[in-house]
Structures are given as structure tokens and as C-alpha cells.
Amino acid sequence: MMKTATATIALSLTATSVMAQTEISWWHGMGGRNGEVINEISQQFNDAQDACNLTPVSRGTYEEALASGIAAFRSGEQPNILQVFDAGAATIIAAEGATIPAEDLILNAGEEFDREAFIAGVRNFYADSDGKFIGMPFNSSAPIMYYNEEAFEKAGVEPPKTWEEFEEIAPALKEAGYLPLTASQLTWMMVENFKSRNNQQFATNNNGYDSVDGTEILVTDENQVMMFEKLKEWADAELFGFYGAGWGDNLKPFEDGQSAIWIGSSGSFGGLQQSTDFDFSADFMPYWDAIEGAGTQSFIGGAALFAMSGKSDEENACTAQFFSFLTSPETQVYYHKNTGYVPITEAAYEMAKEEGYYDEQPVAEVGIQQLMLEGGEWTGGYRMGFYPQIRTVMEREFNRIFSGEVEVQDAFETIEEEGNQLLARFAKTAG
Amino acid sequence: MAETYHTGSARQGAILSRLRAWYSAETADPAKRVQFDRPLTPWLFLLPQLAIVAIFFYWPSVQAVTSSFYIEDPFGFGATFVGGENYADALASSQYLSTATFTAFFCAIVTALSLGIGLLLAVKADKVIRGAPAYKTLLISVYAIAPPVAGLIGMMFFDMHMGPLKDLAAFFGHDLRVGIDYWDTAVAVVTISVWKQIPYNFIFFLSGLHSVPTSVREAALIDAQSGWRRFRDVTLPLLAPTAFFLLVINITYSLFDTFPIFDVVVKDKPANNPITLVYKVYLDGFKGNDIGGSSAQSVILMIVVAALTIMQFRFLERRVHYG
Structure with missing residues (x-):
């Protein structure tokens, strides 16, 4: 009896502290092992801090995720974060009021943002013509x-x-x-x-x-x-x-x-x-x-994350915090090893190298090396x-x-x- | 088993008479009319059904018609009124026209084959005396398979790398390439769609055959020696109401309900494979995010279906004799 009472109190205490957290949602289009890795990363983010609680939701394929994100936006039910694939980039970037440019979001939240930290092949694809990041590169492939x-x-x-x-x-x-x-x-x-x-x-x-x-x-x-x-x-x-x-x-x-x-x-x-x-x-x-x-x-393939507009400042701050968390070398290396997608920052690439990952798995390095080859006039990306x-x-x-x-x-x-x-x-x- | 046929035929009769009443606007015989004390009571009973129809059918239809006159960005920031431009674009597109042609062909062949084979099997199963329930159950069981599952099962047979039907075709000297060759893919979707629909037709034809009175059959036996003549002159006319009902249902099936089969067969990437108009509405609207264009296409489809239904009732139903 006593035990149950204590448990109830403990539970209600946790519940209160959970209530105080800011909830943010993330809709994505990944399945199978890659979908599991998304859940793992979200859990790592939730464990790493107390202020925000991120919930990832699978929305089928890339195309279905984009379509349901659009439908949700039209009815005011959009998630905080929407994953959009390479071919859909023009659609979401052209709809300027639908998203908050990732770069603005992160700077507004008082976090640091350095374009140069990203590997060359990743910098332009989801950016505007001035190089400002609209989408946050996430899973990138070549x-x-x-x-x-x-x-x-x-x-x-x-x-x-x-x-x-x-x-x-x-x-x-x-x-x-x-x-x-x-x-x-x-x-x-x-x-x-x-x-x-x-x-x-x-x-x-x-x-x-x-x-x-x-x-x-x-x-x-x-x-x-x-x-x-x-x-x-x-x-x-x-x-x-x-x-x-x-x-x-x-x-x-x-x-x-x-x-x-x-x-x-x-x-x-x-x-x-x-x-x-x-x-x-x-x-x-x-x-x-x-x-x-x-x-x-080569152009970068895969998908990027977009911060949807129409959300409160607290929620946007959480989204910004998550974007920074995603680009940390530790998270990137974890994601790289578990999915085969390339690390998107130079620091993450260096870290994977130092850990000796490519001595074990030389094939895993090919994609990122190809993205780091010399660029040309037409290699930044395309927007149609x-x-x-x-x-x-x-x-x-x-x-x-x-x-x-x-x-x-x-x-x-x-x-x-x-x-x-x-x-x-x-x-x-x-x- | 007999119970099922009975309910099936009762339901079919009810639907038929409702359709007939709706079309010919027949007023029911006053003597049979059920009277309510208060004029509002019948509406109260109708309300849930009407609400469902209004919310899930009329409201989206009105929305589709409205957005078909606009070009709008996917996120709904701005819509520009363009009049009939979406319709003109759709009808002028050679791709749309070839999809429409294929759809008409597909509907005709799927309806003809599934009705024909369904009828043949029903007539034959009706004659079986020993082990009849086993035959019937086997034939009907396929109806329990959902269309996407039917598509998946079909694709296991038609798979371009390991499908047994590929080997069978190779034996006859044909390189079967479903997913690459336009007509090979067409054969695959037609086969799977027909296979899926036969049991439905079978059930209704069989129950139709059961409702032909024994006395009529016996009388026919005296008049005509030839089984084919008895079938043509007596059984078939008596089956006409069932056949007409099934014709309407089968056309709707091949137009709309085959969507999941196409989706599975073309694996989400139609390329140069044949698709139906409904699948194109989905592609342009949900994958292409072109809401105006896709709405215009669905309105065209609505008009076609409405016209088809009216035509069927006007011209075909007159020749149907209801017993």
C-alpha cells in the first residue's frame, strides 16, 4: 500500500516535470532500419536535455511525408519539423511563409551557426541563392x-x-x-x-x-x-x-x-x-x-529538415536546439555509421576518420569523398x-x-x- | 451457404429497386407507404446517413469543383482564378488522352472478362451436385482478399526477376517484362483485376440462378433439347437484372477500386506503364502537389461516371425484364 502511494507520488511528480517540457514534433519519410535510427536519435536528444521533448512520427515515404506536411499546414496542424526530400526542395523553398529558414531559426535562438562547418557538397542544395540555409541538411547521400x-x-x-x-x-x-x-x-x-x-x-x-x-x-x-x-x-x-x-x-x-x-x-x-x-x-x-x-x-541526395512556421517561440527554440544537436559530430557519426548516409560536417567526418571507421569500412567513405571533390559552376544544386x-x-x-x-x-x-x-x-x- | 445467397440476392434487389425508383422517380404505391405521425420523424432517421453523405461526399466534391478553377501553390498561400484553364490543359495533354484511352480499354476488358468468367463458373457450379459447397467456397474465397494483397500476390507471379509466369512466357518464346513493357504490364493488371473480381460476380450470378423457378426450368426442358438454347432463351433473360446490376458495379470497380492493384504493380513509379485516370489524379495531386490540375481531372472523371450511369439506366435498363 505504502509502495503504491510512493509510486503514485513519484509518477505524478514525473508527470509534472514532463508537463513543463515543450513538446515538438517531427514528421519524416523513413522506414525500416533508418526509421528506427530516427527514433534513437530523438531519444538521445530527449535524454540530453530537459526543456524539450521531441516526438518523431513516420509519415510513409518521402512523397507521402511531403504531401501530409502540406495538407497539415493548410489546416494549421503542421509539425514543428518536416523532412523533405531533394526533389521536393523547390516546392517547400518557394513557399516562403511556410517555413522559417534554418539559419534564421538557429541564430534567433541564440545558437551558433557556421556555414563553413558543412562539407562543400552539402552547403548549397537546400540554401537560397545567397547561400542562406533554408533547410537543415539531414540525411545526405551520393x-x-x-x-x-x-x-x-x-x-x-x-x-x-x-x-x-x-x-x-x-x-x-x-x-x-x-x-x-x-x-x-x-x-x-x-x-x-x-x-x-x-x-x-x-x-x-x-x-x-x-x-x-x-x-x-x-x-x-x-x-x-x-x-x-x-x-x-x-x-x-x-x-x-x-x-x-x-x-x-x-x-x-x-x-x-x-x-x-x-x-x-x-x-x-x-x-x-x-x-x-x-x-x-x-x-x-x-x-x-x-x-x-x-x-x-555530385549533387547531394537524400533529404533535409524544414522548420515549419506558425509555432511559438519556445517551440522554435527547441527546434533550433535539436538542429544544433543533429549537427554535432557525435550525432552525425552515430547516424553515419548506423545508416550509411554521409556525415554532413567536416568535424564529423574528421571524427569518423580518427575513430578508424574507414579502415574497417572503406566503402563508407566513398560517398563523402565524392561530395568533397572539387566543385564546379553547376555542382551546387538545382531548383525546379x-x-x-x-x-x-x-x-x-x-x-x-x-x-x-x-x-x-x-x-x-x-x-x-x-x-x-x-x-x-x-x-x-x-x- | 444458402442463407448467404438469399441475403445477397435480397440486398441486390433492394439496391436495384432503389436505383430504379431514383431514376424513374416512381412514386410508391400509396397503399404500401409507411406513415409517420410527425413529418419530422423520417428526417430524423435519415439524418445520420445524410450527414455522412454530405460531409464525405458532397463537401469534398464542391471543394474539388472550386479548386479546379484555380491554380494554387501547394501550401495554400495564394490561389489565382484561371477559369477553365486547368480543364483545357488536361484535355490538351497527350498524356491525359492516352491515359483516358487506356482507362476505357481497361474498363471494357476487365468488365467483360470478369462478368463472362463469373457467369460461366456460376452456370457450371450450379450444375454440380456432389461436393458443390467445396467448389463454391473455393471460388468465393478469393473475394476475401483485399485489392493491395491481390496486387502483391499477382506480382509474385509476374515479377520480372523471379516470377513463374515469366518462365511460362519464356517457354512460349515471349520475354515477359512487367514494369518495362507497356502491354506486358497491361496484361498483368488486367489479369490480377479480373481474378480479384470474378468471385463477386460468381456469388451474384449463382444466387440469380437459384432464383430461377424450377417450374420454369422444367417447362424449358420440354421445349428445348439443347442446353445452350435453354440458357440463351430462358436463363439469360431471367438473369438480366442481376447482370445489369453487376455491369454497373464492375465498371465502377475497374474505374476506381483497381487503384491499389496499379499502385502495387507499377511500384509507385508509373514510368511508361499503363495507369488509369484515377491513378493519374493521385499522381498529380498527391505526388506532384498540383491541386488545381488534379481537381480538374477528378471533376472530369465525376462527369464521365455520371454520364455513364445515366446512359446505362436510360438505354440498357429498358431492355431488362424484372421478374
Whole structure:
């Protein structure tokens, strides 16, 4: 009886102290192991301080998270923090009143913020054209080249650095009984990051950063068309396998040990360790030696966190505190090791290095190294509205290219035409 | 088992007569009319149903119509009135038109196949004497599978890497590439959608067959030797009300309820795979955040469905004989 009473008192005391905390919410689009890591990080944040209590909520996929965030904002029920993926960045950044720029939020809360602390490849993607951080980079990835070590040994060739080298060694890989190349999500690999790795302009208006009005996508240039003519040529010669728009369908042949190279995400590293039973390694995604100035860093993939507007100062202070917590080297290294996403600050990268993590797992370093390669005029990022729909148009045309229904040049002209219609439509909504 | 058929057919009859009354605005026979003491009482009973219809159907419909005339940013900061521009954009888009064409084709073929096979199975099952319940239960059980699950099961068969149907097609010299080849994917969604719908039609046709009086059947037996002629001249006309009801239901099914099957088959990324108009509304609205354009498309869809329903009742129902 006595015990119960004490317990009740103790409970009510804890309840009061919990009540005094400021509650903030975080909607995200991660599942599986990555979703668990989000819960772990939130718990670490809650344990590290008393003033704020953060609750993470999974909202399905990236697209579903964005859609439900938008719907919630329209009815005044938005969370404090919303995770938005790379292709949705333009949508949320163009809606200026919907978010508080991460940089302002952190400075207003009296915390420190240093743009230079972030690794070069991360700085611009979620920032405005002046470099101010609108979104807080969170889970960042890069498209890299995974390869089956056994396949290269059998074929007696070296992993390619450039696409020219790939053309030279591909027949040997085929001879050794492998499908030389597969790649997931060609929109990300062979268009967006074809642009960044080869330092090519992707859209007018400074890749879309300067203005929403009049931004046009640029994909009919000879280099972009050449990339896909080559892919088609390789597919016809059975040097490249195309398995539609699904991520997993293109990964499967690599996991089964049938394909020698798979272009995938640096974030796929953890999953691949479990799903493969052969030795694999990774290197930078190839570029074209023939294109002048190529070999630059890639765009950052993944997603960022946005602080939604319309919240009290106390809640915003908590959000700011959480953003600072996220960028601390300890949290970044923990996240990096558990998910395969790259660390986003130089300090976190140094810490992982010092701990000897990359001696154990050299593949984990490839993504961040690629993001730290020399930048070029067009490697900061791109900003195009309705971009998820433009990706859908590309996916449709790519299927048609590889089934031989349409010529590469014509396909890209369709993409440019429909893409520009979507961009013009977006400019109207934002206007 | 017989109980189930009975309830099924009663429910079907009720729906039919309600639809008929609604369309032809027949006034019920005064002698059969139930009288309430106070004029407000019937409304009180109707209120919950009316509230549900108003909140979940009329209100969103009005919203869809309103936002179809605007272009607005996703977060709702500003909406610009654009008149019929969203409609013009949708109808002028070649992509929209090819999706519409596919939808019409898809509806026709799914309805025809699932009605045809459902009827065939019902007629055959009706004749089975020994072990009839086992056959019937096996045929009906698929109805308990939810559409997304049906999609998943289907994709295990059609998977481009390890599906057994891929091997079967390869045996006949066809490289089945569901998810890459437009028509291969179409075959997959049609097959899964038909498979999912057959049990529903089967149940109703079977109960329809049960309601054909034995005396009529026996009389027919004297008149015609050929089983096919008896079926064509006697059974089929008596099944017409059921068939008409199922036609309406099946068209609605293939237009709307097949959404989860498409979602599973195209794996959230339609690329060049065939999709229906409903799926396109979802893509543009929820994935593309284009609220105005997506609303215009859903209003077009509403008009099409309304027109289709009216046409069915005007032209087809006249030829249906209710026993």
C-alpha cells in the first residue's frame, strides 16, 4: 500500500516535470532500419536535455511525408519539423511563409551557426541563392559505383574511373559471364548527377536558384543525349541492363551476383552488406573524360529538415536546439555509421576518420569523398518546381527509349517540352 | 451457404429497386407507404446517413469543383482564378488522352472478362451436385482478399526477376517484362483485376440462378433439347437484372477500386506503364502537389461516371425484364 502511494507520488511528480517540457514534433519519410535510427536519435536528444521533448512520427515515404506536411499546414496542424526530400526542395523553398529558414531559426535562438562547418557538397542544395540555409541538411547521400570484386578479378580488369574506361573493360566483364552494368533511378544517376559529375548546366536562371519565373530545364544538349545514346547502345550490346523505374528491380541482378557494377546510393551500403554474399567495393560514379571540366563533385541526395512556421517561440527554440544537436559530430557519426548516409560536417567526418571507421569500412567513405571533390559552376544544386512530376516524365521516356519506341533525342525533347510546361505552371502557382 | 445467397440476392434487389425508383422517380404505391405521425420523424432517421453523405461526399466534391478553377501553390498561400484553364490543359495533354484511352480499354476488358468468367463458373457450379459447397467456397474465397494483397500476390507471379509466369512466357518464346513493357504490364493488371473480381460476380450470378423457378426450368426442358438454347432463351433473360446490376458495379470497380492493384504493380513509379485516370489524379495531386490540375481531372472523371450511369439506366435498363 505504502509502495503504491510512493509510486503514485513519484509518477505524478514525473508527470509534472514532463508537463513543463515543450513538446515538438517531427514528421519524416523513413522506414525500416533508418526509421528506427530516427527514433534513437530523438531519444538521445530527449535524454540530453530537459526543456524539450521531441516526438518523431513516420509519415510513409518521402512523397507521402511531403504531401501530409502540406495538407497539415493548410489546416494549421503542421509539425514543428518536416523532412523533405531533394526533389521536393523547390516546392517547400518557394513557399516562403511556410517555413522559417534554418539559419534564421538557429541564430534567433541564440545558437551558433557556421556555414563553413558543412562539407562543400552539402552547403548549397537546400540554401537560397545567397547561400542562406533554408533547410537543415539531414540525411545526405551520393550516387556511387558499387562493384563485385570477384567479377573484376575473373575478368582481369580494373574498376573504371570514367565511362570511356567502362567501354573498354565492359566486353571483358561480359566475357567473364557478368552483366557489366546496372543502375537504379536513372533520373538521379544519369541526368541530375550526370550534370553535376560532368559540371553541366541543368536549368536556366542559374540552375533555377535565381528565380522561379522563366526557369527552363536543359536536357537536350549533345552531352546529355550522348549519355543516353551510349546507355542504349550498351543495353543493345548486353553491356547494360535496364529493369524499369523501380529501385529494387535494378539492384536485384547485382545482389544476385549477376551484374558486375551497380550505380546506387551511398546510403545503400548497410543494406548491401546484408543482401550480398560476395565481396564488393565501391568507387566514385564515373564521368566522361571527353567532357571538359568533368570529374566534379555530385549533387547531394537524400533529404533535409524544414522548420515549419506558425509555432511559438519556445517551440522554435527547441527546434533550433535539436538542429544544433543533429549537427554535432557525435550525432552525425552515430547516424553515419548506423545508416550509411554521409556525415554532413567536416568535424564529423574528421571524427569518423580518427575513430578508424574507414579502415574497417572503406566503402563508407566513398560517398563523402565524392561530395568533397572539387566543385564546379553547376555542382551546387538545382531548383525546379514540380520536379517530382518532371522525374515522372523522365521515367516514362526512359522506358520508351529502352524498349526502342523512341529515339534518345526525341525523348529528351519531350522531357524538355513537358518539363518546361510544368515549370511554367509552377511559376504561376508561386506567383 | 444458402442463407448467404438469399441475403445477397435480397440486398441486390433492394439496391436495384432503389436505383430504379431514383431514376424513374416512381412514386410508391400509396397503399404500401409507411406513415409517420410527425413529418419530422423520417428526417430524423435519415439524418445520420445524410450527414455522412454530405460531409464525405458532397463537401469534398464542391471543394474539388472550386479548386479546379484555380491554380494554387501547394501550401495554400495564394490561389489565382484561371477559369477553365486547368480543364483545357488536361484535355490538351497527350498524356491525359492516352491515359483516358487506356482507362476505357481497361474498363471494357476487365468488365467483360470478369462478368463472362463469373457467369460461366456460376452456370457450371450450379450444375454440380456432389461436393458443390467445396467448389463454391473455393471460388468465393478469393473475394476475401483485399485489392493491395491481390496486387502483391499477382506480382509474385509476374515479377520480372523471379516470377513463374515469366518462365511460362519464356517457354512460349515471349520475354515477359512487367514494369518495362507497356502491354506486358497491361496484361498483368488486367489479369490480377479480373481474378480479384470474378468471385463477386460468381456469388451474384449463382444466387440469380437459384432464383430461377424450377417450374420454369422444367417447362424449358420440354421445349428445348439443347442446353445452350435453354440458357440463351430462358436463363439469360431471367438473369438480366442481376447482370445489369453487376455491369454497373464492375465498371465502377475497374474505374476506381483497381487503384491499389496499379499502385502495387507499377511500384509507385508509373514510368511508361499503363495507369488509369484515377491513378493519374493521385499522381498529380498527391505526388506532384498540383491541386488545381488534379481537381480538374477528378471533376472530369465525376462527369464521365455520371454520364455513364445515366446512359446505362436510360438505354440498357429498358431492355431488362424484372421478374
